[in-house]
Every structure is written in structure tokens, then in C-alpha cells.
Amino acid sequence: MARIELRSIAHAYVAVPASEQDYALRPLELVWEDGGAYALLGPSGCGKTTLLNIISGLLRPTRGQVLFDGVDVTEAPPQRRNIAQVFQFPVIYDTMTVSENLAFPLRNRGLGASETRARVEEVAELLELTPDLRLRASGLSADMRQRISLGRGLVRRDVAAILLDEPLTVIDPHVKWLLRRKLKQVHEQLKMTLVYVTHDQVEALTLADRVVVMNQGRVVQVGTPQELFERPADTFVGYFIGSPGMNLLPCTVEDDAVVVEGQRLALDAGVCARARSAGGELRLGIRPEFLRRVPEGTPSSVRVEVTQVENLGRHKLATAKLGAQALKVRLPEEERLAPGESCWLELPPRWTTLYAGGRAIP
Numbered sequence: 599m600a601r602i603e604l605r606s607i608a609h610a611y612v613a614v615p616a617s618e619q620d621y622a623l624r625p626l627e628l629v630w631e632d633g634g635a636y637a638l639l640g641p642s643g644c645g646k647t648t649l650l651n652i653i654s655g656l657l658r659p660t661r662g663q664v665l666f667d668g669v670d671v672t673e674a675p676p677q678r679r680n681i682a683q684v685f686q687f688p689v690i691y692d693t694m695t696v697s698e699n700l701a702f703p704l705r706n707r708g709l710g711a712s713e714t715r716a717r718v719e720e721v722a723e724l725l726e727l728t729p730d731l732r733l734r735a736s737g738l739s740a741d742m743r744q745r746i747s748l749g750r751g752l753v754r755r756d757v758a759a760i761l762l763d764e765p766l767t768v769i770d771p772h773v774k775w776l777l778r779r780k781l782k783q784v785h786e787q788l789k790m791t792l793v794y795v796t797h798d799q800v801e802a803l804t805l806a807d808r809v810v811v812m813n814q815g816r817v818v819q820v821g822t823p824q825e826l827f828e829r830p831a832d833t834f835v836g837y838f839i840g841s842p843g844m845n846l847l848p849c850t851v852e853d854d855a856v857v858v859e860g861q862r863l864a865l866d867a868g869v870c871a872r873a874r875s876a877g878g879e880l881r882l883g884i885r886p887e888f889l890r891r892v893p894e895g896t897p898s899s900v901r902v903e904v905t906q907v908e909n910l911g912r913h914k915l916a917t918a919k920l921g922a923q924a925l926k927v928r929l930p931e932e933e934r935l936a937p938g939e940s941c942w943l944e945l946p947p948r949w950t951t952l953y954a955g956g957r958a959i960p
């Protein structure tokens with residue numbers, strides 16, 4: 599497996615890019631550490647597949663370099679990069695058995711029969727395909743076919759990384775989580791460099807050690823699932839991750855306080871000073887999970903009017919009005935609150951982030 603480094607990579611599909619808008623991928627620097635499990639997360643069209651194809655060599659970037667373990671492979675074709683790719687639709691040979699499908703990448707490279715058999719058996723065991731090795735691939739379920747596809751990547755010892763592009767899209771919802779768990783187990787055992795493309799935050803957050811969040815051709819944050827949840831570096835990450843996403847309230851800064859709809863909240867003096875000099879629209883970000891109902895007059899609290907309360911089993915989700923702005927609040931199940939009531943909500947400074955022009959003020 600390899601450490602993969604992308605240096606100043608950018609890509610435009612038009613032959614002569616005239617402006618920044620022509621770039622599907624804006625200039626970015628990224629390092630995928632050897633053995634890491636990464637998710638590449640972002641909405642449709644943000645550039646995930648473009649980035650993946652640049653790593654595998656299916657696409658040559660307009661600008662920048664791709665390095666595997668320090669060696670520049672920007673000009674190297676896919677077959678010289680030893681990347682295993684698993685696509686949305688499993689790529690397997692229907693006329694072959696499961697065993698022959700798994701053995702194919704090794705036979706192709708001239709590996710001996712006994713070593714091939716041993717590797718196939720090992721991978722089949724790992725992916726729970728042992729009882730099915732003799733079955734013909736045609737007619738097998740989608741999740742089995744995708745496991746075979748993954749197995750064809752894992753069977754080779756020389757792969758630099760395994761890239762998976764939305765591999766669970768065609769899998770039935772009730773077996774999706776099984777396959778996800780399997781993939782996580784396989785990664786824990788083999789520690790291969792794994793890049794998993796998805797637009798599904800649950801998939802990304804459960805599978806990966808680190809998540810690369812993309813939006814409009816840019817990498818907006820790289821972090822652990824916890825960092826993305828607790829410290830979104832960008833309003834897009836705050837909103838895109840979480841269910842519902844972060845509350846992002848337009849605000850102003852006055853002295854050492856943030857003012858939202860006429861209500862003042864004291865904030866760190868340094869943050870306020872940096873926000874003033876940063877420029878761009880200011881927003882105060884707080885996740886629904888971190889808001890707390892408190893008695894009137896509690897520091898860092900605001901008065902709101904509740905407009906809706908949904909009972910979601912283990913917790914309640916309330917919508918409240920702070921002046922003209924709506925806030926989502928996650929409340930404990932036992933909290934008694936009805937639409938039309940007013941209450942005070944604390945925005946603990948520790949969980950409150952100020953954004954200027956979409957970026958978090960450090």
C-alpha cells in the first residue's frame with residue numbers, strides 16, 4: 599500500500615480553461631496516509647469522481663502532480679499505478695465462477711497456481727464467499743457481486759490503494775450496513791489505503807477514520823468524524839453534516855459580543871476582533887444538539903419562541919424563532935415544551951463558532 603500525495607492538483611474538462619468556473623477541481627493539496635481509511639464526501643457534481651480518476655490514472659490532471667510514496671506518477675497509465683477500483687456497478691465476469699473471478703487479477707499477472715489458490719481462499723474467507731466459490735457469478739445478488747468486485751481488488755498484494763466509488767448505491771438497504779461493516783472489518787485487518795467516495799454522510803462517518811469534504815470542486819475540510827461534527831471549518835460542512843445540520847444565524851459583532859436579532863451574546867474578544875477584520879458575511883453557528891433550555895438570565899442565552907415540536911422517540915426536535923430566524927433544537931425526550939411557548943436557550947461558547955465569508959474564525 600502507498601502514501602498518496604496530490605500537489606496543486608486542478609482539473610478542467612474544457613481544453614482551454616478561461617476562468618476559475620471552468621475548473622471541475624480547484625487547486626488542492628491532499629495527502630492520503632498509507633493504511634488510512636478515507637471517505638470523500640460531497641454533493642453530486644462536487645468533483646469526487648474526478649479526483650478519484652486522477653488518483654487511479656484514468657484522468658490526467660490539467661495541473662499538478664500525483665505522487666505514490668514520493669514517486670511522481672502523474673504521467674503513469676492506470677496499469678502502472680496498481681490501484682484497485684470498485685465502481686457503483688460491480689465489474690465481474692458473469693461466465694466465470696466466483697473463484698475464477700477472484701483469481702483473474704492474479705492469473706493475469708502470471709502468479710503460480712498454488713499461490714493463487716491460497717490468496718483466493720484467504721480473500722474469500724475474509725469476505726464470507728467461501729461457500730460460494732464454485733458458483734457461477736451470473737444471477738448472484740448485488741451485494742455478493744460487489745463483494746466479489748472488492749475481492750478482486752484485495753486479492754493482489756501489490757495494490758497501492760483501493761478506491762471505491764459509491765459502491766453501495768445498487769445494494770439493498772437492508773444489506774447495506776452489513777457490507778459497510780464488512781468493509782470496515784477488512785480495513786482493520788489489512789490496513790490498506792482506502793478511499794471511499796460517497797454523498798451519504800452516514801456511510802462516510804461510520805466507515806472512515808478521516809473524511810475529506812468537498813464542495814464545488816474544493817476540499818473544504820479534512821478531519822475525523824468528530825472534528826467535522828464539533829468544529830466545522832466551513833458553513834457548508836456545518837450544514838451538510840448532521841441531521842438536521844448546524845444552525846447558521848446571520849449576526850453582527852459589537853465590541854466583545856455577537857448580536858443576533860438584537861440579542862447580545864458575549865464571545866471571546868480575540869474571535870470578535872478577527873471576525874471584524876476578516877470581512878464577508880458573519881454567521882453564528884451552533885448545532886441543534888448543543889443548544890440547551892435554561893432559566894431566564896443564564897449567561898450566553900437567548901429568548902426564543904417555539905413554533906413546532908416533533909417527537910422523534912428518544913429525543914424531540916423543536917423549531918424555534920429567534921426574531922425572524924428559525925432555529926432547530928434537539929431536546930431530551932422528557933422536556934415539556936409546546937408550540938407558542940417562549941423559553942431561553944443557552945449557546946455554550948465552547949460549541950459556538952463564528953463564520954466570516956463561510957469560513958470559521960479561529
Ligand SMILES: Nc1ncnc2c1ncn2[C@@H]1O[C@H](COP(=O)(O)OP(=O)(O)OP(=O)(O)O)[C@@H](O)[C@H]1O
Pocket residue numbers: 611622640641642643644645646647648649797
Ligand atoms: N467527462 C466530463 N466532461 C465534462 N464535464 C464533466 C465530465 N465529468 C464530470 N464533469 C463535470 O465535472 C464536475 C464534477 O463531476 P464529478 O463527476 O467529478 O462529480 P461527483 O462529485 O463525482 O458527482 P456524482 O456524485 O454525481 O458522481 C461536474 O460539474 C460534472 O458535470
